[in-house]
Amino acid sequence: MNSKRPDPFNFWYAVNNTEVVRMPSRRLETFGATILNYHMLSELMDTVDRVRVREGRIQALRPQILTPAMFSQSLLEGFGEEAEAYAEWLRKNAADLHILRYGFTIRKEEICEHVVCEKLPLVLEQVKQRCMLKDDPLSAIVVGVDDPWEVCLLKLMVDVVRSSVHGNIRDLQRSHLLDDVGGVPRAVRIELEEDFRAAARNPALVRDLAAKLRKYGLFEEYEDRFFALLKAGR
Numbered sequence: 001m002n003s004k005r006p007d008p009f010n011f012w013y014a015v016n017n018t019e020v021v022r023m024p025s026r027r028l029e030t031f032g033a034t035i036l037n038y039h040m041l042s043e044l045m046d047t048v049d050r051v052r053v054r055e056g057r058i059q060a061l062r063p064q065i066l067t068p069a070m071f072s073q074s075l076l077e078g079f080g081e082e083a084e085a086y087a088e089w090l091r092k093n094a095a096d097l098h099i100l101r102y103g104f105t106i107r108k109e110e111i112c113e114h115v116v117c118e119k120l121p122l123v124l125e126q127v128k129q130r131c132m133l134k135d136d137p138l139s140a141i142v143v144g145v146d147d148p149w150e151v152c153l154l155k156l157m158v159d160v161v162r163s164s165v166h167g168n169i170r171d172l173q174r175s176h177l178l179d180d181v182g183g184v185p186r187a188v189r190i191e192l193e194e195d196f197r198a199a200a201r202n203p204a205l206v207r208d209l210a211a212k213l214r215k216y217g218l219f220e221e222y223e224d225r226f227f228a229l230l231k232a233g234r
Contacts, residue, residue, distance in 0.1 A: 014144060014151035020159050021124065022131060022141035027164035028102070030171035031035055034060040037139045038156060039127050042146040043120055051123040056111035058153065060160070061103035065178070065185050067216050100168060102161050105152060163226050188216060196229065203233040 028034045040054040116123050124143065131139050140160075144152030172178045177187035195212060199205040210226065213219040219226070 010107050010148055011151055015155060018142060018144040018155040020140065020150040020156050021141055021234065022128065022139070023159060023163065024138045024140050026137035028060050028063065028160060029038050030063060030112055030168045032062055035138065036060060036156075036160065037136055038153065039139070039141045040129065040149060040152060041120065041124055041127065041141070041143045042149055042152070044115065045146055046116060049117060049119050051116045051118060051120050052113055053116060053127065054111055054113040054149065055121065057107045058157070059105045060157075061167075063100040063102055063106070065172070065187050066099040066157050067188060067218075100165060103156075104157050106153060182221075184216070188218075191224070192216075192218070196225070199229060200232070206230060206233060 010104075024036060036058040038054075038056060038058060038167060042052050042054075044052055045052040058084070116126075123143070127141055131141060140156055142152055142156050144155075169178070172185075172187065177190070179186045181189050192212070195205070195209050198208045206229065209229075210219070211223050213226065
């Protein structure tokens with residue numbers, strides 16, 4: 001069975017022909033998920049004065065703190081030995097390097113679309129007016145291409161992250177969740193404690209816990225506790 005692979009040219013064409021006209025006025029939540037409401041406008045290909053308007057939602061997941069071990073591990077993926085020295089330096093010296101990973105999900109089941117027989121500037125102005133009336137601080141307007149239109153949302157996601165990351169880090173610092181606890185941010189320790197309690201109640205979660213400990217580079221530190229948990233669940 002042949003699978004259609006994405007065309008790199010189409011991907012970068014979409015990225016380079018995307019404009020975020022309206023950004024959300026509220027940044028992403030630090031301690032929970034955020035729902036962004038987008039309005040995506042694109043002119044139909046090979047058709048004059050017809051604009052497709054897509055409206056939908058993007059779920060931004062809670063920002064995840066990367067430990068130096070996690071970051072250096074991801075840094076090495078796809079690279080050779082020349083990156084190992086830098087990765088090792090990160091593991092030893094990057095306790096104060098705060099890196100957040102953001103995840104997004106496009107909720108396709110909630111997308112609605114319609115075609116308007118007008119010029120793009122007029123349709124854009126109409127959408128702007130509707131957004132102003134709603135006064136939704138988490139709404140965004142994007143103008144891009146009709147295919148592949150999902151790629152155009154990447155520009156929105158990147159811009160939203162850039163406008164949110166400093167505020168998210170300040171929130172984490174105020175809550176002392178970035179404080180170093182044995183070489184790992186306090187937030188990671190709290191997360192692992194919650195995962196251990198959850199796995200004790202539900203043995204099906206033990207495998208996920210093991211994967212997370214390895215991902216954080218902490219499996220050896222928690223090894224005795226993990227195997228005690230595994231033994232108790234049998």
